[in-house]
């Protein structure tokens with residue numbers, strides 16, 4: 460119950476890449492860079508496990524950006540002559556590469572990260588990749604001439620890599636689709652179909668992360684224009700609920716998404732964002748547990764996975780570590796208070812004051828949650 464995970468990315472250490480940046484420059488090159496990426500991945504596996512995170516990721520330490528990290532492994536894309544393009548419906552400009560020919564994978568994309576995770580963690584492991592619609596929104600096209608065709612071509616490549624990742628022992632494959640709350644009509648017309656194509660034939664758990672973006676200024680300004688309630692998901696949740704994807708990840712901490720919209724995801728696991736990535740203020744375990752309790756009104760306990768709102772890539776490393784601890788400790792708090800409330804009034808009276816030695820279902824509490832009951836404060 461309440462298995463914790465993260466949306467995907469974590470800050471890169473200063474010896475690997477520029478810090479506090481969404482598109483950081485690498486500090487190393489060649490073989491040194493590959494070693495540094497692996498070292499950073501190992502470091503974050505340890506930090507996640509110590510914080511009580513149960514489904515761990517590579518923190519996306521091996522890719523410069525969540526979309527272009529995949530595109531660099533695709534033939535038919537010109538990275539030499541990037542063009543300026545308004546992305547996410549012109550919310551902000553980005554320098555994007557250009558599709559110039561038929562798309563084909565150059566080889567494996569995330570094999571090293573998956574193998575590092577599988578070798579060094581006994582927990583469930585997750586690899587994230589950009590979803591087809593978000594890729595199409597983050598690249599210029601001079602070859603296919605049709606968004607849907609282009610999305611399906613990318614979906615095919617994502618599927619090839621996803622199947623290989625599954626063979627590497629990856630438990631969850633997540634596709635990131637921040638474009639899903641921008642182009643709601645297209646999501647229903649072809650976005651979900653492209654996503655299902657990317658996940659086709661997978662036996663491991665599949666997830667989609669949809670979101671209102673990192674805490675960068677362009678996103679914060681955009682959020683201000685969305686009004687007091689963000690109801691965009693009302694349009695796409697019913698379609699997502701009918702899709703073949705197992706899990707949906709979204710932001711709930713400090714979010715203006717009405718929590719009752721979660722009810723529209725009936726039948727899906729919900730990765731409930733309980734950590735705000737747009738703020739450096741570290742949540743308390745109590746605040747995390749409070750969001751879990753709210754979500755619990757609309758999502759069954761066994762389908763609720765406490766998670767971060769979004770990736771933490773551009774964040775300060777020390778703050779990210781404290782936020783991971785708050786996530787682990789908050790989920791643990793929610794578990795124990797739910798277990799208490801499920802006990803009958805008589806038994807809860809009888810056991811009042813008795814120290815609990817294990818969590819519900821006989822599972823022992825994560826060591827980290829015991830050790831770091833509340834996050835360190837600076």
Ligand code: ZN
Pocket residue numbers: 466637668669670671672673768769770
């Ligand atoms: Zn996100």
